[in-house]
Amino acid sequence: MKALFRSIYEIIGAPQPPADTPVYRDVIFPNIGLLNLGISLALVLVFYYLINRALGVATFNKGRHWSIFLVLNALIAFVVAIWQANAQQVTEHSYIYWLATWNAILGVFWFFILSLILRKGSTNASTTPF
Numbered sequence: 001m002k003a004l005f006r007s008i009y010e011i012i013g014a015p016q017p018p019a020d021t022p023v024y025r026d027v028i029f030p031n032i033g034l035l036n037l038g039i040s041l042a043l044v045l046v047f048y049y050l051i052n053r054a055l056g057v058a059t060f061n062k063g064r065h066w067s068i069f070l071v072l073n074a075l076i077a078f079v080v081a082i083w084q085a086n087a088q089q090v091t092e093h094s095y096i097y098w099l100a101t102w103n104a105i106l107g108v109f110w111f112f113i114l115s116l117i118l119r120k121g122s123t124n125a126s127t128t129p130f
Helices: 002-012 018-054 063-087 094-121
Strands: none
Touching (some): 002 094, 018 063, 018 094, 063 094
């Protein structure tokens, strides 16, 4: 799992400063990767299964509502990456913000993919976002 997240997160470049590279590879990348997947899954489940199936809110099934959750997911992913870097006490560097931005982009990707997979179980939003 570490190797998978290492390869995904090192697309933007090697962690900086180089002295912190082991912490990023062994702790931060797996943590933010799993949190990103988990949060994306949770938000997809809330949108499709809680709001649009269990609660039956027929007015919260448009593309703009789905976009709200997509943006919320990206913001949470951005904050989680910064939080994890600060929790591991790595050196302050602009790499942290590049990593957070990349994590937000990956959050959007995971949310989109999970939406395509799980949307059919919703009664009111089975065609959202398309």
